[in-house]
Amino acid sequence: MPGREEITYFGAGPALLPTNVLKTAAAALVNYNGTGLGLAEHSHRSELATNIVNTAKADLAKYLDVPDDYEILFMQGGGSGEFSATVYNLVAVWVEKRKQKILKELGIEAGKDIPEDVLLKELQKAVDEELKIDYLVTGSWSLKASQEATRLVGAEHVNLVADARKVNDGKFGKIPEESSWKLSKNAAMVYFCDNETVDGVEFPGFPEILKPSGGEEPIVVADMSSNILSRRIPIKNFSLIFFGAQKNLGSTGITVVIIKKSLLPPAVATPAPTLLRKLGLPIGPIVLSYETIAKNNSLYNTLSIFDVFIAGQVLQNLLATFPDKVDGQQAVAEKKAKLIYAALDAHPESYKLANIDESEKLFLKGAVEQDVAKNTIYLRCDITYIVSNDPENKKITLHTVGIFTLDAVAGKGLIGEGEGEGIMEKIEVYIDLSPVLGRVEELNAGGK
Template sequence: MPTRQEVSYFGAGPAPLPTPVVEAGARAFVNYNDSGLGLGEISHRSPAANKILDEAKANLTTLLDIPDNYEILFMQAGGSGEFSAVVHNLVAVWVERRRRRAEADISKTNAEKAQVDELVFQRLQKEVEEELKLDYLVTGSWSLKASQEAARLVGAKYVNVALDVKKANGGKFGTIPAEETWSLTPTKKEGGKGSAFVYFCDNETVDGVEFQSFPKSLEAQGQDAEDERLVVADMSSNFLSRKVDVRKYAVIFGGAQKNIGVTGITIAIVRKDLLPPQTATPPAALLHRLNIGGLPGPVVLDYATIAKNNSLYNTLPIFNLWIAGQVMADLVTAFGTQRVSGQEEIADHKAKLIYDVMDKYPQVYHVVPDKSVRSRMNVCFRVHGGDEVKEKEFLAGAEKRLLQGLKGHRSVGGMRASNYNAVPLENAQKLVKYLEDFATGQ
């Protein structure tokens, strides 16, 4: 039986955790802080649980330098749940902003209150029908699923796929075309009405594609809300792996089970002006009458409700939160003033080692995505052009060296080495040694 130290695991999620966190978690699950109760047993509303939550927020704020005008939410339902939550919440924000504007305009007339309400509704109904758009940049399997969920909830006519990589890349993911080819909904400044939000997946786990930087076309254009693109980013698989300017985003979310912790916790970072009282949730009766599919959404996915209740509206899995909090605390301790930039240096170094050896042997290894968009987190490649026998031989040889979790996603096949934060440099070096030995027949 191999020990934990002997195994090098490159699974895409659930992913490896730092061994000290796993060991401390084992003790805390049995008896937390000598309380006689395990972390899976204590009340989510207890002082101990509240302390865990507060410390996790503080450490995440430190790591990402999160401004005061953002709220950190700990939720459930994973990244896939956020596909729905984003639509529920930000379409409601779009409706409420339009409702307020319509009410302000129509109230200036001499119409009576009942007439104002009806005229506001009629204007909103027309604007929903003619102007509501949700922009999606589809660069891989997860952003595709997100766009499909949006279409399922509100209807395909409201979803604008501003970028469909498959159409530009011969039916396959693996690149990100130039921004001037994207068909984003024009803002007011650009002669249009703007979209409810623009959505992209920062790192595509299945396809090995990562945005190398924040898209210039999504940069803020001015102070007017009508000229703003509310940017939503799924960072589930590269969260806390590099420095991020949180101010550029309306919402950032990530499932925990790759770089942060164990399955069961989702983190959402939401700009406060998208929450009450600055932008109230439109009345449920109004949303029902407007008949926008999927709205209002489930209360457990409602950002306003979760924020108001300090992430404790329903039972938060405190053990899972504690694991994530310990990972964050250890990063703060390890990198100090460097914050997440310290982890970024390590992630970049490990990725370079792996890609360099593959590029050294192009007759053996083919990296699937274009070099310009290679993911630092998920290295997707084929062996001998995808030869079935050779790839089985590669996996068998890897298993003998206790290099595990290298099989690609079932939807695309091939190989995938997930290079998450908890993969030690020495394990990446073991993989590089095997890649070299396999290529040279050793």
């Protein structure tokens, strides 16, 4: 049986965890801090659990430079749960803000009553005519998010700002030019997936068209499940960021939400469920309520404290390894990506990057660039390519961030990628990665 040191792991997420983190976690699982109980046996309402949650939140805020006017939530349900949670919560925020605007327009002073039928009539009109949720559909994950919104509130309230398939022969793989985006006025949110793992698309930076401009700012939501912790984020430009922990932060079991406090009470009230019901809008489960989770410091229901502990240990590892915090990890992630691009580029007879043809190819021996003219995106985190002489023409994605590791993501079988067993064999047959893996392992060990 091989030892951990003999394995270069290729997995779709959960990703490889640092061995020292696993050893610490293993000891904690048996006897945490000399308490005689394993960490998984302690109550999530104990002081011990609260300290673990608070420490992990503080370290994440430190590593990413999260401003004080944001709240960090640990939730459950994964990214798919957040497809729903963002709709439930931000539609409710939209309704409350629209309600306050109506009261102001009617000249109703704060605290004064208004006939319910009058308010309901005006709100229903606003919902029917104005409520929109905007989605940038650039890959499989943002498509799933938009489909969930359609399921919850109806197609009439979902606006596809851009659909990448319309500019790429019916396939994902490009980000449409911002000049073609069709944004709604005062949308409940503008949603995009920052890194589409299956389709090989990563936004090179925050979209210019969504940057704050001094007026009423758009509520921007991003799924960063696969590239979080890999580069500096202009967090102030986002209203909400969410990500599953299992790719870059820790183990499966927790989902992290970073949300502006201005979207939570007391800054904005939560509409009563009875009002939402009368308006024909969905009411989410209490465990997906950002207000509820924030008010209870992420401990409203039984949170997996063991998984929060692992995430906290990973963050401490990162902070100890990179004095410059996320900037240091960003440099390492980019070096790993360049190594893989160079190796793929050395075997053009066997490999073709999934999202480009030869006429669009700009990089030379490992450069990671963006073709601005054609909007071809070269990823740092998930490099998607096709094995040219594979009879099934399957896609394989190399996930290069990980936690001090190189992960090859199979793409979860959504587009016929080589999945599970056999991925390593495919890579070994078609590409000589041995010198690349050697250098990647140096980077994994903390070298720069």
